[in-house]
């Protein structure tokens with residue numbers, strides 16, 4: 001069975017709730033990204049927007065196991081100004097060389113997820129294995145739960161299928 005880690009950043013709590021449900025559905029551990037200078041209030045929201053417009057990478061802290069100990073990471077992050085939330089940009093940009101397979105869950109009011117997936121793809125130098133998006137409303141009313149479960153199962157399947165054909169598994173030295 002493949003090892004999968006959920007890495008989450010959340011500003012107002014929605015992505016945290018989604019990541020917790022995904023972890024409980026699949027039995028996966030969760031890691032969290034926080035900011036060295038946390039945001040709050042109107043100024044904080046303004047900083048989110050400016051960081052997004054300028055594609056900044058703010059200083060972050062990562063609390064969780066080393067991602068390279070896993071077969072895949074599922075990145076869960078909000079959309080800001082039609083782009084990837086800046087703290088997740090910082091995480092991916094600083095660790096792209098050490099990340100295993102990457103899947104992406106975006107949470108948004110209504111629009112911007114494809115831009116975030118494309119940016120993660122540019123940063124890791126290849127497409128994420130899977131991506132999906134939910135609206136804040138879907139997370140709040142709970143209607144996303146079945147689709148989230150299906151996404152988690154698809155990540156499992158993608159990883160287990162790859163494991164079958166990984167050269168190291170087939171290599172005589174590995175036996």
Ligand SMILES: Cc1cc2nc3c(=O)[nH]c(=O)nc-3n(C[C@H](O)[C@H](O)[C@H](O)COP(=O)(O)O)c2cc1C
Nearest residue numbers: 010011012013014015048078081082108109110111
């Ligand atoms: C500064 C800021 C900018 C946002 N920009 C967008 C946007 O461009 N498109 C969108 O659909 N939602 C946008 N949102 C809404 C968030 O993506 C959405 O509320 C998400 O659920 C927040 O996740 P969180 O609670 O985990 O921080 C924005 C929210 C904030 C705070």
